[in-house]
Amino acid sequence: MSSAARTPASARVAVTGAGVVSPIGNDLAAFDEALFAGRSAVRAHALDLPGIDLPAVPVAAAEFDVAAVVAPSRVPLDRGTAMALTAADDAARQAKLVAGGFDPERLGIFWGSGMAGAATFEMTCRTVYAERRRMRPTSVVTTMPNAAVAEIALRFGARGAALAYACACASSAVAIGEAMRAIRAGWIDVAIAGGSESLLTPGVLASWQAMRVLTPLAAGADREASAQRACRPFAADRAGFALGEAAAAFVLESADHADARGATRRFDLAGYSTNCDGVHITQPDAAGQARAMRAALADAGLSADAIGYLNAHGTATTAGDAAEAESIASVFGSNGVPVSSTKAIHGHLLGAGGAVELLAAARALASARLPPTANVERVDPAFAMDLVTGAARSNAGLAAVMSNSFAFGGTNAVLIATRAPQ
């Protein structure tokens, strides 16, 4: 496969705005600062529930006031939906996307979330079972998987497709990729695409803890320090992840549409692929992942050596990192591409992960620096990979980056971003 134009440049989709609410910052400046310093936002979170041995689990929460967000529908918002609206507003502001500047029938909303309103539903059910009180009339519309899509569509008066994607930890990567396809196909001109997840409630945390994927924390005075370095992707001593909460949104446009309205192209989306392992409900499959990476490269018309940075899925589980190290090596060769996993600092953001990690990769592209994988003292010697650890690494010639998202259920999604033409 060569970098010859298998895909015409016109098929690259412009990204003209980004917004984020995350454990490592709610604007791009704060996000960059923590991202390139490798500063972990993971903390110990007390969990006192029946049947759970661990007194605390590692969690990365966002500093976010849901009460400050006004819903277009005027109904109370799920916390994740409020984050989604905030990120979408910020992305539209950066893109200068205002009413009158686009055809509402050509604006689509593409949004990903793994469990959407599960936290709200959990807390609402508590009023029935624990407090013996009635459900609220808005329980359905705050819980439904397309709640964020609906609120964003209302905010911007979108009249094109408004679609919710639920494929666990690949949800928002798929949403962004499908928005890109819709623009390439000419179905719409503009999309607001991304994802959100906020599930840091007792029942959801306990569900993840029960799977034994959250890193056990040290006891006593060392607990907080062990929480901050709980997630150690691709390290020899990796022991699982921390759950986080976030939303990230992008404004995607056809290049013609962006140019016609004089919008600044922040970066381009050049390639996307999604597929399924079709092998196991939770076990990752290196072959499926490699197929997805190769297909995304083909979609972008790029060869593997064009990719200067890869933001890995990198969950820091024993099996997950081993499969991904193998799939990356099979596509790029041993030590073939600089890799980091930013989950070490912002936690596993589940359905929002693909969007936030695309943003991390895009920020690398914008600043010609590769974010480090925090917390890693020794890379697993079984992995032949160039893991960026310690400090951020400069790469002045960085022109194309890849972001991997691999989900429970076997869905793989890979996005490739490139510098926008100057």
Next chain:
Amino acid sequence: MNPSTFDAISAVLVEQFKVEAGAVRPQVALDQLGLDSLALMEFVFAVEDRFDVRIPEDRLDPRQAGVTLEQLAALLDEAIAAKPTRDVVSG
């Protein structure tokens, strides 16, 4: 109308439903608050929960045109008065 009941209604509208404080007056009708029927139902649930009472459905349909906040407050006062009194032990 008990002023404290109206104040509580007003607080719910402003804090939870983001209605402008200046628009919340006793004579304003529910259907003039800028809330749709679902949000109005949610609002009535919220104020009922605030006082731990229920207004019987045959006394209030929030979607009915012209029901004012003053009337809602009066219905709440009725429901509060009808609540079984609890023994209050001081200290």
